[in-house]
Amino acid sequence: MxxxxxxxxxxxxxxxxxxxxxxxxxxxxxxxxxxxxxxxxxxxxxxxxxxxxxxxxxxxxxxxxxxxxxMRPDSEPANTGSLRGDLRAWGEQYLDEMSSELGRNLLRDVQCSSTPGFCVAIIGAQLQTILDRYPDQPLPSVDRLINLISAPTVFRVLFSAAPLEVEELHRLIEIALTH
CATH class of the missing domain: 1.10.10 (Arc Repressor Mutant, subunit A)
Incomplete structure (x- = not known):
């Protein structure tokens, strides 16, 4: 590109x-x-x-x-005052945006991109911003958050008849936060 x-x-x-x-x-x-x-x-x-x-x-x-x-974010992820709250707010917004018709089309177009890793870099930077707010807590890695929150969201948006349910997203965030 x-x-x-x-x-x-x-x-x-x-x-x-x-x-x-x-x-x-x-x-x-x-x-x-x-x-x-x-x-x-x-x-x-x-x-x-x-x-x-x-x-x-x-x-x-x-x-x-x-x-x-x-797909580049316009602002930093919401700061709710807690890691769990920030991840929920970020995950819910991501799910909402990607499961829209526009979001699905963006994901499909990005699949054609010759810049592999770009989306992971964008998402990783957003998640790192959240993690950096809580330096005194035990934290999951960015990769763990991508694997347990973003990946299932994108998979369901692209390959399922229905997007991930918000309750399931919350369960995945809980799994991601357990060490």
Whole structure:
């Protein structure tokens, strides 16, 4: 993928990327994902299709890039005053966001991404922020939290007829907190 984590293009490049990302988001709100095309995106963004192909290679990579950008959190996880409360608030929000139609589509697009580990890095950073609030407590590892909270959530969203139930999410958080 042409855009890399941590790199923030400036000037014209940033404006072009934002214009293209905005065009993709708008088109995805207006029509089915399967009907969105590079020429439509280019026309909406005011660029040529070759600009998109040069930067992203193909539509699936562009959709993955837009999905990855949307998955970056806007703020720190909620601080409820307790590790259990913070994990519950984070887990419930994550479950709610990922089980929405938009969340499912984002997860599917990210599967096409050529940046393996990106989602784990985003989720891991959020969970580490929570853990860092409680330095005087015995803490599970970030990997344990990902394996017991995020992984079952994503699996159920992508491969089950129904998302994980909130009560089951709470049980998994309890398991994650036992040492």
């Amino acid at each position: 042409a855009t890399k984590e941590g790199l923030r293009p400036g000037g014209r490049s940033a404006r072009v990327q934002e214009s293209i990302h905005s065009a993709v988001r708008a088109l995805l709100e207006e029509q089915e994902r399967s009907t969105v095309t590079v020429p439509q995106i280019a026309a909406r963004a005011g660029v040529t299709p070759s600009t998109i192909y040069r930067r992203w290679g193909d539509l699936s990579v562009l959709l993955a890039d837009v999905a990855l950008a949307r």
